[in-house]
Amino acid sequence: xxxxxxxxxxxxxxxxxxxNLRVADVLIRFVEDELLPGTGLSAxxxxxxxxxxxxxxxxxNQALLQRREHLQTQIDAWHREHAGPVQDVAAYQRFLxxxxxxxxxxxxxxVTTLGVDHxxxxxxxxxxxxxxxxxxxxxxxANARWGSLYDALYGSDVIPETDGSNRQGPYNPARGARVIDxxxxxxxxxxxxxxxxHHQAQRYFLRVTDDDGSGRATLGIELKGGxxxxxxxxxxxxxxxxxxxxxxxxxxxxxxxxxxxxLDPAHPIGRQDAAGVKDIVLESALTTIQDCExxxxxxxxxxxxxxxxxxxGLMTGKLTDSFIRQGKAVHRTLQEDRxxxxxxxxxxxxxxxxxxxxxxxxxLMSTDAxxxxxxxxxxxxxxxxxxxxxxxxHDLAAGGKRIRNSREGSVxxxxxxxxxxxxxxxxxxxxxxxxQILGMSxxxxxxxxxxxxxxxxxxLKACIAAASDRVIFINTGFLDRTGDEIHTCxxxxxxxxxxxMKTQRWIGAxxxxxxxxxxxxxxxxxxxxxxxxxARPDDMAQMLRDKIAHPRAGASCAWVPxxxxxxxxxxxxxxxxxxxxxxxxxxxPQAALADLxxxxxxxxxxxxxxxxxxxxxxxxxxxLGYVVRWIDMxxxxxxxxxxxxxxxxxxxxxxxxxxxxxxxWLRHGxxxxxxxLATLRxxxxxxxxxxxxxxxxxxxxxxxxxxxxxxxxxxxxxxxxEQPGGYTEPLLHAWRKQVKTRNCPGQPTxxxxxxxxx
Numbered sequence: 001x002x003x004x005x006x007x008x009x010x011x012x013x014x015x016x017x018x019x020n021l022r023v024a025d026v027l028i029r030f031v032e033d034e035l036l037p038g039t040g041l042s043a044x045x046x047x048x049x050x051x052x053x054x055x056x057x058x059x060x061n062q063a064l065l066q067r068r069e070h071l072q073t074q075i076d077a078w079h080r081e082h083a084g085p086v087q088d089v090a091a092y093q094r095f096l097x098x099x100x101x102x103x104x105x106x107x108x109x110x111v112t113t114l115g116v117d118h119x120x121x122x123x124x125x126x127x128x129x130x131x132x133x134x135x136x137x138x139x140x141x142a143n144a145r146w147g148s149l150y151d152a153l154y155g156s157d158v159i160p161e162t163d164g165s166n167r168q169g170p171y172n173p174a175r176g177a178r179v180i181d182x183x184x185x186x187x188x189x190x191x192x193x194x195x196x197x198h199h200q201a202q203r204y205f206l207r208v209t210d211d212d213g214s215g216r217a218t219l220g221i222e223l224k225g226g227x228x229x230x231x232x233x234x235x236x237x238x239x240x241x242x243x244x245x246x247x248x249x250x251x252x253x254x255x256x257x258x259x260x261x262x263l264d265p266a267h268p269i270g271r272q273d274a275a276g277v278k279d280i281v282l283e284s285a286l287t288t289i290q291d292c293e294x295x296x297x298x299x300x301x302x303x304x305x306x307x308x309x310x311x312x313g314l315m316t317g318k319l320t321d322s323f324i325r326q327g328k329a330v331h332r333t334l335q336e337d338r339x340x341x342x343x344x345x346x347x348x349x350x351x352x353x354x355x356x357x358x359x360x361x362x363x364l365m366s367t368d369a370x371x372x373x374x375x376x377x378x379x380x381x382x383x384x385x386x387x388x389x390x391x392x393x394h395d396l397a398a399g400g401k402r403i404r405n406s407r408e409g410s411v412x413x414x415x416x417x418x419x420x421x422x423x424x425x426x427x428x429x430x431x432x433x434x435x436q437i438l439g440m441s442x443x444x445x446x447x448x449x450x451x452x453x454x455x456x457x458x459x460l461k462a463c464i465a466a467a468s469d470r471v472i473f474i475n476t477g478f479l480d481r482t483g484d485e486i487h488t489c490x491x492x493x494x495x496x497x498x499x500x501m502k503t504q505r506w507i508g509a510x511x512x513x514x515x516x517x518x519x520x521x522x523x524x525x526x527x528x529x530x531x532x533x534x535a536r537p538d539d540m541a542q543m544l545r546d547k548i549a550h551p552r553a554g555a556s557c558a559w560v561p562x563x564x565x566x567x568x569x570x571x572x573x574x575x576x577x578x579x580x581x582x583x584x585x586x587x588x589p590q591a592a593l594a595d596l597x598x599x600x601x602x603x604x605x606x607x608x609x610x611x612x613x614x615x616x617x618x619x620x621x622x623x624l625g626y627v628v629r630w631i632d633m634x635x636x637x638x639x640x641x642x643x644x645x646x647x648x649x650x651x652x653x654x655x656x657x658x659x660x661x662x663x664x665w666l667r668h669g670x671x672x673x674x675x676x677l678a679t680l681r682x683x684x685x686x687x688x689x690x691x692x693x694x695x696x697x698x699x700x701x702x703x704x705x706x707x708x709x710x711x712x713x714x715x716x717x718x719x720x721x722e723q724p725g726g727y728t729e730p731l732l733h734a735w736r737k738q739v740k741t742r743n744c745p746g747q748p749t750x751x752x753x754x755x756x757x758x
Contacts, residue, residue, distance in 0.1 A: 014371065015028055017043075017047040017051075018044055018047040018048040018051050019047065019048055019050070019051020019052065019054070019055070019373070020051070020372070020373035021047060021050060021051050021054070021370055021371065021372060021373070021378070022370070022371040022375070023047065023369070023370050023371075024300075024301030024302075024368075024369045024370070026301050026302055026305050027301050027304065027305055027369050027370070028043075030305045030308060030309060031043055031046060031387075034309065034312060035308070035312055035387065035390055035391060036390070038394060038397075039390065039393040039394065039397070039438075040439075041390065041393070041438065041439070045437065046386065046390065046437070049386065049433075049434075049437030049438075050370065050378070050382065050383065050386055050437075052433070052437075053382050053386065053430070053433055053434075053437075054372050054378050054379070054382060056433070057379075057382065057426070057429070057430055057433070058372070058378070058379060058382075060426055061363055061379050061381075061382075061426070064363060064419075064422060064423055064426060065363060065364065065724070067422070068419050068724070068725060069724065071099060071100070071101050071455070072487075072488070072725075074099050074101075075096075075099075075101070075488060075489075075491075076490065076491040077491075078092075078095055079489060079490075079491040079492035079493075080491045082492075083491075083492060083493055084492065084493045084601065084603055085492070085493065085598075085599070085601045085602075085603050086492070086597070086598060086599060086601075089594045089597055089598060090594075092597060093593070093594070093597060096458075096597070101420075101455060101458075102458055102459065103420075103421065103459055103462055105459075105461050105462060106461055106462055106465045109461055109464055109465040109468060109520075109521040109522075110468065110521065110522050111464065111468050111469075111471055111521050111522040111523050111526050111527065112468055112469050112526075113443070113446065113468075113469055113470060113471060113472055113526045113527060114443070114469075115408045115409060115410050115443070115444075115446075116408060116410065116446065116472050116526055116527065117355050117406055117407055117408045117410065118407075119286040119287050119351075119354075119355040120287060120355065120412070120472050120473070120527060120528055121472075121525055121526055121527065122256065122525065123256045123257070123286050123556075124255070124256070124286075124551060124555075124556040124557065124573050124578035124579070125257060125283070125284070125285070125286035125287075125556075125557060125570055125573050126284060126285050126286065126557065126558065126559075126560045126565070126566040126569040126570050126573075127285065127286070127287045127288065127289065127528075127530065127557040127558065127559055127560070128141040128144055128285045128287075128288040128289070128354065128559070128560060128562075128563070128566060129288070129289045129291055129295065129359075129533070129559055130288060130289070130290060130291060130295070131291050131295040131296045131636055131637050132290040132291055132292060132296065132307055132310050132311050132314075132358070133292075133296045133297075133298060133303065133306050133307045133310065133636070134310075135310050135313070135319060135320075135321040136321045136323055136332060138290055138310050138314060138319065139319060139320075139321055139332045139333070139334065140332070140563060141285065141288045141290070141354065141563065142288055142290075142314060142334055142335075142353045142354055142356060143332075143334065143335045143352070143353060143354075143563075144284055144285035144288065144354060144563035144566050144567075145283060145284065145285055145286070145335070145351060145352060145353050145354045146260070146281050146282070146283060146284060146335075146338070146352070147281065147282055147284040147285075147563055147564070147566060147567030147570075148279050148280075148281055148567065149183055149186070149279070149280040149281065149282050149567060150179050150180075150183060150269070150279050150280060151279075151564070151567075152540075152564045152567040152568050153178075153179045153182055153183070153568075154167060154175060154176065154179050155167060155564065156540035156541070156564060156568065157538065157539065157540055157541045158182075158540050158541050158544055158568065159175060159178050159179065159182070160541075161175075165178055171268075173272075176269065176272075180269075180272075180273060180277075181199070183277075183280045184197070184198045184199045184201075186280070186571065186574075187259075187261075187280070189574075189575070190254040190259070190574045190575070191231060191233075191236050191252045191254060191259065192231070192232045192233075193221060193229050193230070193231060193232060194229050194230050194231065194232045195227075195229045196221075196223045196227070196229055198221075200223040200224045201221050201222070201223060201274065201275040201277075202222045202223060202224055202274050202275055203221070203222040203275055203276075204219065204220075204221055204222075204247070204250050204261065204263060204275055204277075205219075205220050205221075205222065205245075205247075206218070206219060206220070206240060206244045206245075206247055207219075207220050208244050208345075215344070215345050216343050216344055216345070217237075217240065217244060217341075217343045217344075217345070218230065218234055218237065218343070219231060219234070219237035219250060224274075231252075236252050236253055236254060237250070237251070237252055237343055238251050238252065238253050238258075238342060238343055238348070239251035239340035239341055239342045239343055239348045240340060240341055240343075241339070241340045241341065242263075246263075247263060248262065248263055248264065249261065249262055249263070249340065250263065251340050251348075254574050255573055255574055255577050255578075255579075257282070257283045257570060257573060257574060258282075258283040258350060259280060259281075259282055259283070260280070260281040260282075260283075260338075261277060261280055262277065262278050262279045262280070262281060263275070263276045263277055263278065264276060264278040282567055282570050282571075283350075283570065284563065284566040284567040284569075284570045285354045285560075285563065285566035286354060286355065286557070287354055287355045287356070287357060287528070287557060288354035288355070288356050288357070289356075289357045289358070289359050289414055289448075290310075290311060290314065290356050290357065290358050290359070291358075291359045291637075292307050292311075292358065292359055292360055292361060292384055292388070293359050293360065293361045293362070293416050293652075294359075294416070294480075294636070294637070294651040294652040294653055295636045295637030295651045295652075296636040296637070297630050297634040297635060297636035297732070297736060298636075299634075299732075299733045299736045299737055299740070300367075300368065300369065300737065300740070301367075301368070301369035303634070304367060304369050304383070308387050308388070308391065311358060311388055311391050312391040312394070314334070314356060314405070315391045315392050315393075315394045315395045315405060316394045316395075317334055317401060317402065317403030317404075319333070319334065320332065320333050334352075334353055334403050335352035335353055336352050336402065336403070337349050337350060337351055337352040337402075337403075338350045338351075338352050352403075353403070353405075355405065355406070355412075356405050356412075357412035357413070357414050357448060357473070358388045358392075358411075358412065358413055358414065359413075359414040359415075359416060359448075360381055360384035360385055360388060360413055360414070360415060360416075361380045361381050361384055361416070362381060362415065362416045362417035362418065363379070363381060363417070363418070363423060363426075364417065364724060364725065364727060364729065364730075365379075365380040365381070365729055365730075365733070366378060366379050366380055367379075367380040367383055369383065370383055381415075381430075382430070385413065385430060385431065385434050385445075386434055386437065386438075388411075388413065389411055389413070389434050389435075389438055389440070389445060390438055392405075392406075392411040393438060393440075395411075396409055396411070396440070396444070409444065410444060410445075410446050410472075411440075411444055411445050411446065412446045412448060412472060412473075413431070413445055413446065413447060413448065414447075414448035414450060414473060414475075415427050415447060415448065415449065415450065416450040416452065416477070416480075417450065417452060417453055417480065417725070417727075418449065418450070418453065418456055418463070419453045419455040419456060419725075420453075420455040420456055420459050420462075420463065421459055421462040421463045421465065421466040422466075424447075424449060424456075424463045424466040424467050425466040425467075427447060427467070428447065428466065428467050428470055431445040431447065431470065443469055443470055445470065446470055446471075446472040446473075447467045447470040447471050447472065447473075448471075448472060448473030448474075448475070448528075449463055449464070449467065449471055449473060449474045449475075450474075450475055450477050450480075451463075451474050451475060451476050451477065451481070451510075451514050452475075452476070452477030452478075452479075452480035452481045452484070452653075453480070453481065453484045453725075454481070454484045454485055454488050457481065457510050457513070457514075457596060458593065458596060458597065460474070460513060460514065460517045461517050461520070461521060464517070464518070464521045464523075465521075468521075471523070471527060472526065472527035472528065473527050473528045473530065474514060474518050474523065474527070474528075474529055474530065475514075475528070475529075475530030475531070475532070475557075475559075476510065476511055476514045476530065476531055476532055477532055477653065478502075478507065478510070478511070478532045479532065479533070479653035479654055479656070479657060480653040480656060481507075481510060482501055482507070482657050483653065483656035483657045483659075483660045483726050484725065484726060485506060485599065485600065486600075486657070486660040486661060486663075486664055486726065487660050487725060487726030488599070489599035489600075489601065490660075490663070490664055490667060490721055490726075491667070492599055492601055493601045493602065493603075493668055494601065494602050494605050494664060494665060494668040494670050495599070495600050495601060495602070495661065495664050495665075496600045496601070496602055497607075497611075497615050498615070498618070498619070498657065498658075498661055500600075501600055504598075504600040505595040505598045506595060506596055506597070506598050506599070506600060507600075508591065508595070509591035509592060509593075509595035509596040510596055511531070511553065512553075512590070512591040513590050513591050513596065514529065515529055515553055515554040515555060515585060516585065516588050516589075516590045516591070517590065519554065519582055519585060519586050520586075520590075524556075524579075524582050524586075528556050528557045529554065529555050529556050529557075529582075530555055530556070530557045530558060530559070531550040531553070531555040531557070531558040531559070532558070532559055533559040533560070533561060533649065534547055534558075534559070534560055534561060534565060534569075535561065535648045535649045535650075535654075536561075536646065536647070536648060536649075537561040537562050537564075537565060537639055537647060537649055538639075538646075538647050539646075540564065540565060540568050543560075543565060543568065543569065544568055544569075544571065547560075547569055547572060548572040548575065548576065550572070551572050551573055551575075551576040551578050551581065552576055552581060553581075554578065554581050554582045554585045555578070556578050556582070561639075561649045605670060607670070612665075612670060612671055613675075613679075615665075616662070616665075616671055616675060616676060616679045617643055617679055617682070617683060618642070618643050619658040619661055619662050620658075620662070620676065620679045620680055620683045620713075620717070621642065621643040621683040621686055621687060622640070622642060622643070622648075622650070622654065622655075622658045623655060623658045623659060623662075623713050623716060623717060624680070624683050624684055624687045624700070624709075624710070624713050625640040625641065625642070625650070625687045625690065626638075626640050626650040626651075626654065626655050627655065627709055627712055627713045627716065627732075628687060628691070628697075628698075628700060628709040628710075628713075630709075630732055630736065631708055631709040631712045631732070631735050631736050631739055632697075632698045632708070632709050632739060633696060633697075634736065636651060636652070637649065637650065637651040638650065641690045643683075643686070645690065652727075652728050652729065652732070655716070655728050656726055656727065656728050659716045659717055659720040659723075659726070659728060660720055660726045662676060662717045662720060663717065663718075663720025663721045663726075664720075664721075666717075666718070666720075666721075667721055673718065676717060676718075677714075680710070680713065680714060680717075681704065684700040684701050684704060684707075684710055685701050687700070688700055688701050708735055708738050708739050708742070709735075709739075711735070712731065712732065712735035715731050715735070716728055716731050716732070719731065
């Protein structure tokens with residue numbers, strides 16, 4: 001099978017640059033006019049560097065992709081010979097060892113990464129992932145370091161709309177009172193008073209004494225009746241803003257996370273509060289992954305330049321965006337740092353923005369934004385790595401610049417979809433070459449490892465060893481990991497229904513081992529151990545109940561879908577000390593490798609036709625709902641209504657699961673092509689109805705044969721088995737380019753898309 005996707009020629013003119021590369025004009029202009037000025041790097045150096053990377057590392061990149069396919073071919077053959085659930089896991093393990101899929105685990109691994117920012121090395125809290133191609137979203141996420149608890153509670157379903165507490169329409173004082181009560185409950189829980197309750201507070205004030213020569217301020221609280229008290233742990237008061245006699249901000253800390261108690265008796269909310277509290281602002285999204293990959297639909301040079309331009313703007317601090325909200329123009333920029341006076345009297349400056357990481361694409365995809373000497377697209381990850389690192393030169397050389405990202409002088413690149421330690425080691429070599437080209441010190445580029453492919457999961461310790469001086473992040477991406485699990489065992493037999501996947505032995509072992517192995521390798525204090533996304537952005541009440549499981553499991557970060565979700569999820573990190581939890585888990589036994597290697601198969605499926613039909617409808621509706629936006633609108637991540645009209649955050653990882661699941665059931669006769677096609681036709685009408693309110697939406701029904709989005713969905717399902725790694729990118733890119741060509745008649749295309757079609 002082919003391991004390279006189908007491409008169309010970039011819809012811009014190209015020029016020949018150093019090393020016989022042919023580069024799209026739009027990319028040349030961006031590099032020469034925007035990216036490089038101020039870096040001390042010439043365009044010739046950059047293009048020559050890229051040419052050297054392509055020449056040296058291109059064959060290795062291709063060999064690693066061929067290795068993936070060779071291993072999968074051997075696994076497919078083994079499963080066909082041993083059909084059904086694995087009866088002898090030990091024999092299966094020996095087979096995987098014999099073919100080199102499973103390698104011996106290193107006896108001891110010590111992470112030695114240096115120069116890691118506080119937010120990654122020492123703190124625990126929420127992490128956002130956002131498509132960097134959208135400037136508004138990128139800025140919103142970067143500014144989500146601080147969030148209003150009052151706004152998050154008032155605007156979400158955490159407070160039920162009962163007893164007159166509805167949230168629609170103008171401000172509802174009854175709902176506001178419940179918000180304030182919950183805020184006081186939180187203060188009592190995380191920054192309790194020596195006596196009494198924050199509910200009884202009439203005044204927050206500072207005492208500044210010099211009795212011990214320190215000049216340190218302390219926090220006093222006057223309760224109803226005039227009694228005065230202090231914090232149970234006075235050291236939780238760390239600073240203030242405004243005049244000591246009437247502070248506007250009281251800065252508190254718990255588990256390393258700051259709480260900004262904002263006071264203003266003249267404010268509409270503060271006026272109703274006995275102590276004049278107008279808001280409780282929480283340090284929320286400590287880190288944000290600005291994403292070039294799964295949440296982005298970037299298929300050509302024009303798209304890639306949008307991605308790179310926004311990342312550059314974040315690194316220079318100059319990114320802005322304007323839009324209309326409720327009839328008013330809004331202009332968004334990056335937030336300034338927050339300035340306080342420390343309890344000691346010294347100036348105290350806290351970051352105003354999330355620490356930003358950048359997620360590049362993986363090894364599979366190539367881009368025709370740059371063609372090599374043979375006229376072939378170059379590996380997209382090479383271009384991503386070089387350009388995004390070059391953009392970060394502006395941050396590294398910022399000097400006294402008012403807006404900084406890394407205060408430790410590091411660049412954080414998350415690398416997705418690596419299969420095993422050889423690919424991790426290859427990525428580290430690639431990073432070293434980029435550092436050489438850009439004149440960076442060794443290990444300036446830090447590596448985030450997405451533990452989202454099966455060969456990485458079963459060899460995780462060896463993967464960490466391969467990047468022991470660069471790794472700052474391991475994260476369970478359970479969505480992609482589920483897609484890869486299905487693809488790996490495709491030939492063995494039918495997999496369980498999607499709703500049952502989270503109860504399977506492999507996924508529990510996977511989540512557990514990611515933490516225990518990360519701790520055993522010494523990531524605590526040097527990097528993050530992460531957990532995956534909460535996919536229901538409107539269901540914050542359930543998130544508040546459930547997602548505390550992530551810090552309890554020892555994860556120092558977990559993904560959330562919005563700034564509001566970050567402000568609510570951070571409550572979990574106030575309630576659970578991840579540092580203490582990790583210390584408790586440090587010497588815990590690992591979950592059994594045998595469990596991790598147990599595929600989620602059904603020995604004798606006994607599903608009724610109604611259950612099968614329901615599963616098909618659920619999968620197909622999800623595929624169509626996501627694909628129609630990706631193909632027709634170029635939206636790589638959005639809230640997509642499911643078959644029950646519940647909004648779910650969808651990206652390519654969720655699409656990968658649904659396509660692989662349908663492909664597996666087709667392969668093993670649980671359903672047939674005609675059933676799936678009939679379901680596709682029915683669900684196209686459902687998805688059209690769900691999007692009827694969107695004036696930019698292009699309906700599929702009425703002309704299914706002419707709908708490129710519908711044909712793309714068919715392709716993704718019926719060709720799921722043959723896609724490399726079960727990935728969706730190759731077909732998505734090919735079909736999206738069809739739409740862009742159709743919308744720009746007369747533009748050249750070199751793709752042969754005859755083989756692409758349902």
